[in-house]
Amino acid sequence: MRSQNQSKALLRRPEVERRTGLKRSTIYSRMKEGSFPQSVSLGRSVAWVAEEIDAWIEERIAQREVMAA
Structure with missing residues (x-):
């Protein structure tokens, strides 16, 4: 489990x-x-949580595998 x-x-x-x-x-x-993770405000710029982007990518892969079956 991830540490707080x-x-x-x-x-x-x-x-x-x-x-x-x-x-x-x-x-x-x-x-x-x-249908895409929301960004996080960093003052005048934005960023995305890496874990959320990785999860989004994994979801796309899982959808592909379901559609191929």
């Missing part, structure tokens, strides 16, 4: 784009429709 004191990693948009293969406009469109 362990910090979570945040990813900036270029890294989110690299990991997901999505571009900026698609990320924001999917956030608006609720």
